[in-house]
Every structure is written in C-alpha cells, then in structure tokens.
Amino acid sequence: MQKQYASPAGHWQWAIPVHHKQGVRSGEMIWLGGQSDLGTDGTIRNPDSLERQVDGSLENLDRVLREFGADLLDLTKLLCFYVHDHGAGEIELLDMIAARLPEGARPAITAIPLPYLAYPGQKLLIEGYAMQAADGSRLPRKYASSSDATPLPAPFASAVRCGKMIFVSAQTPMLEGSLAYPGDIIAQTRQVMRQIGAVLGDFGAGFDDVVKINRWYVGQGKAEDFEPAAIACGAHFNEPGPAATGIPVPRHSLDGHLIKIEVVAMLGEDGTRLPRRHAWPESLWDWTIKLPYHHGLKCHDMIFLGGQVSLDKQGCAVDPDQMKPQTRQAMVHIGTILGELGASYADVCKLTTMYEGPTGLDAMHENLEIRSSFMPDPGPATTQIVFPALAYPGMIIEIDAFAMVEPDQA
Known part of the structure; x- marks a missing residue:
C-alpha cells in the first residue's frame, strides 16, 4: 500500500542516523512514533x-x-x-493530558508506569494512532x-470504533x-477479560x-510471573488466536493492582466478521506454556505481529543477555513472519x-541502529521503551511490528 512519511522541519531527531520517521500514513491509518518533550538537539x-x-x-x-493534514482530533488511541x-x-497524568486535548477529542488511552x-x-513518552479519511475529512x-x-x-473513551478498527x-x-x-493476578486477569468482553460487545x-x-503485568522477569495470567487470559481465545505481547512492569499505580490488558479488534463496518490469516513459521520460537496466540495475523489490510524475541522452541533465551544478536534475531523473525503473510x-x-x-x-542506540538497518529508507515510525x-530470564529485547498491505483477494 502507498505510504506517506513525516519528519517535520524543526522536529527533534535521533542522535544517530536511522531510517525511521516520526509518523507514517497508510490508507486511513496514521501511526505516530513515540513523542516526548525533546528539542531539536x-x-x-x-x-x-x-x-x-x-x-x-x-x-x-x-x-x-x-504533516499529514490531520490533528489531535483525529486520534483514536494514545x-x-x-x-x-x-x-x-x-x-493526575490523565487529567493533565485531558486538559490539553482540543474539545471533541475522545481517544482510547493506556498509561503504563x-x-x-x-x-x-x-x-x-506518548505514542499514538490516528485515523482520517483519504480526502482529509473526519471519520x-x-x-x-x-x-x-x-x-x-x-x-477519554473506554473504547473507540472508527471504520473497521476498535x-x-x-x-x-x-x-x-x-x-x-x-x-490475585489470576482473578484480576479474569475480571479484566470480562470487562473487555463487555466493551467489545x-x-x-x-x-x-x-x-x-x-x-x-507485574513481574520481575521470571517465567512463573508470566505464566499464570497468560493462561487465564489465553483461555478466552479460540485457536488460532490474535497476535500477543506480554510485558512485565515493576508495579501499577495502585497497591495490589497486578495487570492491565488492552486490545485492538477489527470488525466489518456492516457488523460482519472479517476473514483473517495467521502465521507461525516453522523456524520461530515458542512459549514455555501452550497458548492460543499466533506470531502474525493479517486481517483485511492490516498485519499485526506479536512481540518478537530471541527464544528457542522451549522458551529459553538464545544469546542470553546479549543485545546485538538478540535484536538481529528478533528482526529476522519479523521478516520471516511478514514474508509468510505476503x-x-x-x-x-x-x-x-x-x-x-x-x-x-x-543502551537505546545499541539496538536502535540494528533495527533501523533492516528497514528501507524512509522507514517506519518507532517507539522504544x-x-x-522482560518476560523470560536472559531475554532482553522484544519488538512489536505493525504493517499494512493490500487486502487479500477473495
């Protein structure tokens, strides 16, 4: 699909040469790389x-x-x-952001401490997703x-539907x-999934x-932190399921709060379910437990990848604690999944x-330079946190990728 790229004049730039841009537009979607209060230096x-x-x-x-003829009113998610x-x-953070959004803006939002x-x-650090009609009108x-x-x-909205996207x-x-x-992370996971089900409904x-x-989820990089809630969450999906990413954080904002979950869904504008294809290349890694997720999923013109890492088929880190080879391996996996989805x-x-x-x-530049080298110039928007x-011992990088291509022909 045709793409437009944005790197505004006078905007901040990375301290090393990269192929990434600040924003990418494809079809009705606008993808915004992570933005902070950075100056031109x-x-x-x-x-x-x-x-x-x-x-x-x-x-x-x-x-x-x-740069795309859009503005903050076109945001769908922060x-x-x-x-x-x-x-x-x-x-307090959400109130600060709310006070600075223009009247009429109602994005979904996730905040991670x-x-x-x-x-x-x-x-x-804020990244965003926006949507606008091809003729520049509001959707x-x-x-x-x-x-x-x-x-x-x-x-802020619990969920936003715009076109096929939720x-x-x-x-x-x-x-x-x-x-x-x-x-209780298992009970909290089940409660959160009930809430998500109600919102999707x-x-x-x-x-x-x-x-x-x-x-x-709250965890310290151990499999035993990852697995219980992953199983409780995965029980809500049929196989083959969505692309998935699970990231531990030291804490959430409330004492005793152990998990947050966000989702993206796609549904035909007439309410019909959209066909999809899944990818699990033979060369890829696996989790330490059985989960219904797939490494890649194509739905209409969108491709979603689960977080890609340097693990083997038993869920053990390959090149443990080594940033450069793990980054290269994650990027190779991304290319393999994309190729299987055309x-x-x-x-x-x-x-x-x-x-x-x-x-x-x-530490950021050590993996940023490698990630950028896999991308053509101009390249995608990017966020790094x-x-x-991370989820498994010795695994020190995880990369999500989102792509857009022409829809499959019937």
Missing part, C-alpha cells in the same frame, strides 16, 4: 517536569499529525509511558458505553469503583474479533521496542 527540554513534558509531548504529536516516582500519579525512561530527565466514531469498563476521566483502552480490574481481587464484537492483545520490511508502518537495560542513550526486566 535531541535532549529533554524540561527535565523532571511531568506537567511541562505533557505540553511538549502533545505539541510534538500534533506537529507530526499536521499509549503513555510515565515515570512513577511518588510524584504525580496516573489520574515505569521507574525510568531512556533519556535523562524524561518523565513521559465518524462510535464510543463504548459499558458501565463495566474501567472508569476514565473525560474525555481500540480498547487498557482495562484495570475494577468492581463497583474499587480495585478487585487485590494481589458494545460494538457487536467479541474475543474472536481481537487481532492484537497487550498484557502489562509482506516485507517495506510494508512496516510502526515498530514498538521494549528492551531491558539502564536508562541512557547508549526501557524496562527493568
């Missing part, structure tokens, strides 16, 4: 000030959107990573109304306005319509990279 403009970094991050998002250091909490981000003094939207969904401050905000386990089952959709699922690196619109390591640009640990 690539340094944080307002170190350690969350409120001022909200201003700068949204300003940068808006600048990229305007994903925010923020430093939780006993300063402003999640509700972390102990630090890549740049010194960085408090916030109509529908919003979930389920009372079972996690309460969010106005104007974006569901990360759900927190809530019952009657309070955190449900504190400290507002649009006539269900779990079989989910194309991508992200789990953000696509290539040139069709990728967005990469989201989660890596284990310390704060600082050296540093975590204290």
